[in-house]
Amino acid sequence: MVAMYKIAVMGGSDTVTCFKALGFDCYAVDDAGRALEVFRRISSPEAGYAIIYIEESCAQDLGDEIAEFKDDPALAVILIPGREGSLGLGRAALAKAVEKAIGFNIIGD
């Protein structure tokens, strides 16, 4: 079964404009209040996205919302570093998953 989906990028406006060139759908969110609203809109199944890349600084305030999609096979929410460099949130998510599966963090990040 192969279905066609789209890719979205969400983050600060200077980060997301870069991805426009690749043909991703870009959602610029410059104030934190709107982040939740935008994320809810693009994460709903009707929006047709299978991957949403979120800039780390933007994802900080959306922890619970993003966690909801952890077990959902239909949508992958992936953190990417922003212009200022990595905040280490993506790595932390990896460590968390390891801890969940094994009982403690064996990779030591």
Place this chain on the structure above:
Amino acid sequence: MATYTPTRMVLNQLKARLRTARRGHKLLKDKRDELMRNFMDIIKRNRDLRNEVETGLTEAFAAFSSAGAVMSLDFMEQALMYPRSKVKLEVSRKNIMGVTVPAYGFDMQSENGADVLPYGFAQTSGDLDDAIAKLSEVFKSMLALAEIEKTMQMLAKEIEMTRRRVNALEYSTIPELEDAIKYISMKLSENENSTKVRLMKVKDMVLQKAHDFQY
């Protein structure tokens, strides 16, 4: 602990349940071990890919910044406003030990062949071309990262569930069944003994009555 009626029927039922539980425990344990083995590979790949994507993106952003230094930001935005290529993501399903995970493939549709740059060269800086080239290199890793990360999350959940089941069987269900079986078989043999003793006693009494028999 639940109380069981000490009868042979219940004993048989419990024995059957214990057999099933033991078999289930063994199977689930194997499943957990195999999942864990897969998971370890995936963690490693995930880590490498994340490093790759993070460094790649940082480089690409730096290139964009230097492009932005040469030309005005508004102009850059304008240049990128109408992308020439459109990415379509193909999502299929893959099965790892009974866990359904997505597999991504992509279809880059551009209007004319290899050219991904959505602008003319006249008014843009060469740095922008470099930046976009870098970004489209990172794109493949980003896609692989998305796939691996999703797989990892789904596997983590499945491992947690399987681990709980294994532990519940090992430390709760199986010992409880064993206790119950021991209790019932002891009770049954006790009943048997008392019946035997009663029969012997009755036999003595009958003999005594019939023949005035004395030991």
